[in-house]
Amino acid sequence: MTKHIPSRLYLSEEELPKYWYNLRAFMKNKPAPMLHPGTLKPATAADLDAVFCKECIKQELDETTEFIPIPDGILEFYRAYRPAPLIRAYFLEKALDTPAEIYYKHEGTNTSGSHKLNSAAAQTFYAKQAGLTGLTTETGAGQWGSAMAMACAYYGLDLTVYMVKISAEQKPYRKALIETYGATLIPSPSNTTEAGKKILKKIPGTNGSLGCAISEAIEKAVTTPQCRYVLGSVLNHVLLHQSIIGVECKIAFDKYGVKPDIIIGCAGGGSNLGGLIAPFMGEKLQGKSDVKIIAVEPASCPSFTRGKFAYDFGDTAQTTPLIKMYTMGSGYIPPANHAGGLRYHGMNSTLSQLYHDKFIEARTAVQTEVFDAAIKFAKIEGILPAPESSHAIKVAIDEALECKRTGEKKTIFFGLTGTGYFDMSAYMQYNAKTMSDHIPTDEELENGFASLPKV
């Protein structure tokens, strides 16, 4: 017998998870190791030491510890905004007239407006603990930069954020938010780094890309004393921190006797998807569940569906270790009309392996369809979603309508990664009907693939 499900499936403070879920520990086929770009041998902790904090490196390389305790100093921060609401979408179900039950995890109730704060808190805490005084990072759509600015304000570290130039222009208020929290913001590419100068020379007037901003932030970190670099997605320790999303949901679902049939997450570098699905995928890998997992990516940056499964650099300047992943090539830059985040050229290695082994399905969505779904959702559920999250909304609606067609009463669960309050320029484009779609041509893809290293 199932209990009555309230609109919001809250956990009490005592029920908050005290551990992260290390999905790799449950995988038979582990993700391929990172390689040192010079020697092409698996990267060691020492190789990563100049760039990242020790504790994050340890987590990055840990493929066996199933449950990793969350330190008290991070739990304290989490309690400021977690648990995030898990919501039964009664309004949406009614509006779609579907027999499906729909749930979503709302990670946008904190000021940074997305799930990114989960890893920002962790990485900043570890940096503080290690005695560092500063951090650098990049931000695309701006959620990660905002999250890092909040975390650094809280833990008391300096922060320099390289923000993809077009995003800084399209989102002046996102920039202002980051600066209000005390961070230094530099539109990228900039002339503050060699990597930036090089790109500016090669492509004058470029809009920038996440890969390029990463190059600049890394360079700044390794040339500044007591400073390290933090990344908001792609890496396995980031996905580890994000597993708090999935674990909270799992606890709440178990409490109410709910078992999702389909889990849907948007996917850029993979931090939301990896965190959302972690404990559910763990069960699936152990044969305890046959939940269907769907990654949704923008048609304009389709690493799963049209990328190559290959070793590639994490950044445009090709300075990072090589990661085996689904990738468009580090030289790939999404079309200029692409409005939201999810513009990273590659995909986390764990998710890439799982996709390769057919534990994950992937779909693409074009952005006008995504905004159609976003506005429908906003009006029905009362939350204006981030463009990124709206990729998941689009497919959740598709699946719910498919249930209506077949009469099946499936349980659909998706990740609402954040709110769209700092994405109004994109909504304005949509409202003014000046938003367009761009599905990359094969030739555009080949241009990206041409940047792949020969390994």
Add this chain to the structure above:
Amino acid sequence: MTKHIPSRLYLSEEELPKYWYNLRAFMKNKPAPMLHPGTLKPATAADLDAVFCKECIKQELDETTEFIPIPDGILEFYRAYRPAPLIRAYFLEKALDTPAEIYYKHEGTNTSGSHKLNSAAAQTFYAKQAGLTGLTTETGAGQWGSAMAMACAYYGLDLTVYMVKISAEQKPYRKALIETYGATLIPSPSNTTEAGKKILKKIPGTNGSLGCAISEAIEKAVTTPQCRYVLGSVLNHVLLHQSIIGVECKIAFDKYGVKPDIIIGCAGGGSNLGGLIAPFMGEKLQGKSDVKIIAVEPASCPSFTRGKFAYDFGDTAQTTPLIKMYTMGSGYIPPANHAGGLRYHGMNSTLSQLYHDKFIEARTAVQTEVFDAAIKFAKIEGILPAPESSHAIKVAIDEALECKRTGEKKTIFFGLTGTGYFDMSAYMQYNAKTMSDHIPTDEELENGFASLPKV
């Protein structure tokens, strides 16, 4: 014995209040009646019929029913975003090193970003129930317009919003949000109404004012079939709807054995303050509590502290019934450097009477001090507050520091009316140090008072 207090004092869905608290029923000195501006006799339901919905008029005139049931159709909407979190400010207490306990009610977790949705939902529901097809309203800072746009999208009514011109310019994304939810937005003053044309002729290039936008919205409503006007503050039925804020808090506090010593609310037209304090003031009026209640208003629009307690019009065009209130005069326009909301010339009649009878204290704050407090709060508690709410934060911090000085362990409770995500232009001004304070001169006040009607 007090229980352990969690960071968030949630109510379950079953604990959600099912009634509004009609504060006037507990007052010995009732607020003075509204007067018909022509006859100067108390306004009757028939007098108000052309402008407002019947049910709202009934509530506006009801001074005796203590508890008014909330219809199911409104409760359903409330469940989409309520209960709003009641938060123990552990981080702030620690940062201030105060013996005081600090709590705040966070009304900004819904997309409109403030408490205004509580009355928007109610007024729109009643309009729908009455068979109307459209509504008009005004908005200053934009929260009310956003709330109405959300409510009208949900209940399926047309909405025209007159937005104070300077706000529409300073907050393009607020405008975009309102339009995204499907409302028609017109910067005020406009040439779509006689009232607007008149003001434009009198003061060409004016920034607009709330009083003027109200005149336009009323004119539009009374000249459109099946259309009525809704107001987001000032009136008693609006405060009634907002009592959901205070009632939720009272239930949660009682559950945990907490009794506030001081309650602090920002005050513009009074909707937040009136809602926040309703059940607590009710107890105070019955001699069951000696809680101190502090209204905080901007120094640039100080109706309580420097206004006159007199009959005045609610709008600039002087078309509304006369309301006995603390007022700057309907001709008063706050200085152009005033960045936030709280720019209405008068104050709700119930709160005015209570202030007159010394049940409420009032303080002013200048805006740079308010933003100092806002940014301190944002960094410490992790929520970027609305400029309006930050007036309450400023005084809550003052009171907590006073406790530190005296060693008293008081319980301080304030209303966080909303978030500042659509107020980044004001934060940018503050960050760029271009924000200034303006305390009106006596002459400026006299100019406002000159517009008061001779009653």
